[in-house]
Amino acid sequence: MNTFEKGTKIKLESGDSVEVVKKLGDGGQGIVYFVNYKKKPYALKWYYPNKLKNAQQFKENIVNNIKQGPPTEAFIWPQMITKNQDDSFGYLMDLRPVEYEDFSRFLTAKVKFSSVSAVVNAALNIVNGFRELHRCGYSYQDINDGNFFINSESGEVLICDNDNVAQYGDNLGIAGKCRYMAPEVVLGEKHPSVHTDRYSLAVTLFLLLFVSHPLEGSRTTCPCMTESLEKKFYGSEPVFIFDPENDTNRPVRGIHNNAIKLWPIYPRYIQEAFEKSFGEGLKKENARLTETQWQKLFLRLRDETITCGCGSEVFVDSEADAIQCMGCGKTIQTPLFLKVKNNQVALYPKSKLYKCHTNIDSDDFKEEMGEVIQSKSNPGLWGLRNSSNTTWYMTTPDGKQKDVRPGGVVQILRGIMIDFGKNRGEII
Amino acid sequence: MGIYDELCGGIARRTMVLFFLVDTSGSMAGSKIGAVNEAINDIVPELRDISDNNADAQIKIAVLEFNSGAEWLYPNPIEAENFEWDYLDVGGVTDLGTAFTMLDEKLSRNEFMSDVAGSFAPAIFLMSDGQPTDHYEKGLAKLKENNWYKNAIKVAVAIGDDADQDVLKDFTGNSESVLTARNPEALKKMITFVSVTASKIGSQSSSVEFSGKSSAPSKQDDFVEQIQDFNADIFDDDAEIEW
Incomplete structure (x- = not known):
């Protein structure tokens, strides 16, 4: 198909044109164009003619999704549909903001995350996006590295290519790339669904954290990866590179360096989640972690991440007395924790409290409610600042009570109780 | 500052080698070789982008020219990121058989396909405007036994009507993968389309698509399908001017 020249007008179903x-x-x-609609810039995805198996059904599905609206703001969702023209059609969506980069560029190390927190935030955002998508009754069907744009500083994520998103039970004939697909889809036994989405989500999270593929190790470094071998490695005989009981596909030094370097850094509960996803979860749909389970794990990981004075981030273990910084090698005393219902947050300078900590009914992991600060005159003195707009009530171990107004600070001492209004916490 | 900053490289990527086999016999003189040189030179940045943003594989390029004999232009396949096209000159006859033999030698894990992280099957792109002047059959028969060749995406462009279509079909294994360029404009478009499409399909983890029955995808089939769409488009553009 020839590409559209600059200035080409394309009619929308609404009667307007871009x-x-x-x-x-x-x-x-298809092709994605930069277009203007009512003097505002948008992206237009235009399908290649005759490329879609059932173009009419595909178009109706997009129209329906436009009507339903996006699950969250993280989705670059179809907004308007065009009329048919030159045997095809397209849809309009927002442009990607410049500060977001293709996930594939993180995988090829052309772009790097600024911090471990940014990686963990990206994981949380991806998981949350799919949780909301599935809650709306959709499945994504074709998750791969081309679907995510990520901000390397903050870990904010935008999910694109939402035209394959279908209602529960529907399938548009799209299945995607072997490397990301659930084994039963690779083998052609099942159609993509919420369950296969969950498998692809685990692959995506593994790629994000370990910059390596969970099934690519010594077994798969064959000289020529043919299509039949891809079916074998991702479909009929997949083996997780860190399978605790099967060491036939371990990462190879010199080839899978990232997996070797990054896997041991993460706490056991994260490793176990992947062992389950790529152990039992390879064959059993119900063994795959749900988005809510992943969200809890990554929240815990973020709650237990502290920043050493040297700038490196460290995962703390509340059971251990001390930990060693991965950056400078210094020994760090295990800090005190704020224990709230469901969570436990390490209290170390720069640690943050979010709404999900201070409000028992909330799972908002983005809105900041408090931050651990260090006294300028006495760096050994730490406090928890109330960054919310409501007053907290603290009780000291000897029973004295005090208001902590917005902007006020609670000194971090063992035994202090804080009432946040909608949740209570204790420093332990 | 952190562990992700310090990663030395990205995810382990396979390699996909794109082979250009270019006829540089005397009859290619003038606008034919001119169009080939221009088109490949122009397409290099796009191949670089495809490789750069690709987490499945990196693309490397190898070039074999054949006239009276054949010669590899570079001792090893070169990463698309670092590849620069050396403009080719012409002269001599069309020793296609020699080219096939030399290709067969390099399609080996001890030669061009030696990447430690492994490779995807290559894409092999043959361009010729004439009849082979040597006994190509023996070279091609040997090549056909090579597993890399068997799994490769194969495509040929016949430059003008004097090219031996039967040989090219024999090389690609089907008539759909042989395109005919009757003027420099069409040739440029074909080189661009074939290089980009073969690189994209060849350098990705293979796709699974449901056709309703059993799924049996093939990169070569996918490629042929795209070539047919392209050919249908370009046919209308084919101007009267011929070589």
């Missing part, structure tokens, strides 16, 4: 400015890129299904 004007093509330039081509932004192309993929397996």
Whole structure:
């Protein structure tokens, strides 16, 4: 198909039209253009003619999704659909903001995360996006590295290519790339669904944390990866590179360096989640972790991440007396924790409290409610600042009570209780 | 500052080698070789981008020219990121058989396909405007036994009507993967399309698609399908001017 020239007008179903400015890129299904609509910039995805198996059904599905609206703001969702023109059609969506980069560029190390927290935030955001998508009754179907744009500083995530998203039980004939697909889909035994999404989600999270593929180790470093071998490695005989009982596919030094370097850094509960996902979860749909389970794990991971004075981030273990910084090698005394219902947050300078900590009914992991600060005159003195707009009530171990107004600080001492209004915590 | 900053490299990527086999016999003189040189030179940045943003595989490029004999332009396949096209000159006859033999030698894990992280099957792109002047059959028969060749995406462009279509079909294994360029403009478009499409399909983890029955995807089939769509488009553009 020829690409649209600058200035080409394309009619929307609404009767308005958009004007093509330039081509932004192309993929397996079509071309994405920068267009103007009512003087505002948008992206237009235009399908290759005759490429979709059932174009009419596909279009109806997009129209329906436009009507339903996006599950969260993290989705670059279809907003308007075009009329048919030159044997095809397209849809309009928001452009990607410049500070977001393709996930594939993180995987090829062209872009790097600024911190472990940014990685963990990205994991939380991806998991949360899929949780909300599934809660709306959709399945994504074709999760792969081309679907995510990530902010390397904050870990904010945008999920794109939402045109394959279908209602529960529906399937649009799209299955995706072997490397990301659940074994039963690779083998053609099942169609993509919420369950296969959960498998692909685990692959994506593994890629994100370990910058390596969970099934690519010594067994798969064959000279020529043919299509039949891909079916074998991702479909009929997959083996997790860190399977505790099967060491036939361990990462190879010199090839899978990232897996070797990053796996031991993460706490056991994170490793176990992946062992389950790529152990039992390879064959058993119900053994795959749900988004809510992943969200809890990554929240815990974030709660237990502290920043050493040297700038490196360290995962603390509340059971151990001390930990060693991965950056400077210094021994760090295990800090005190704030124990709230469901969570336990390490209290170390720069640690933050979020709404999910201070409000028992909330699972908002983004809105900041408090921060651990260090006294300027006495760096050994730490406090928890109330960054929310409500007053907290603290009780000291000897029973004295005090208000902590917005902006006020609670000194961090063992035994202090804090009433946040909608949740209570104790420093332990 | 942190562990992710210090990662030396990205995810282990396979390699996909894109082979250009270019006829540089005397009859390619003038606008034919001119169009080949321009088109490949122009497409290099796009191949670089495809490789750069690809977490499945990196693309390397190898070039074999054949005339009276054949010669590899570079001792090893070169990463698309670092590849620069050396403009080719012409002269001599069309020793296609020699080219096939030399290709067969390099399609080996001890030669060009030696990447430690492994490779995807290569994409092999043959361009010729004439009849082979040597006994190509023996070279091709040997090549056909090579497993890399068997799994490769194969495509040929016949430059003008004097090219031996039967040989090219024999090389690609089907008539759909042989395109015919009748003027420099069409040739440039074909080189661009074939290089980009073969690189994209060849350098990705293979796709699974449900056709309703059993799923049997093949990169070569996928490629042929795209080539047919392209050919249908370009046919209308084919101007009267011929070589």
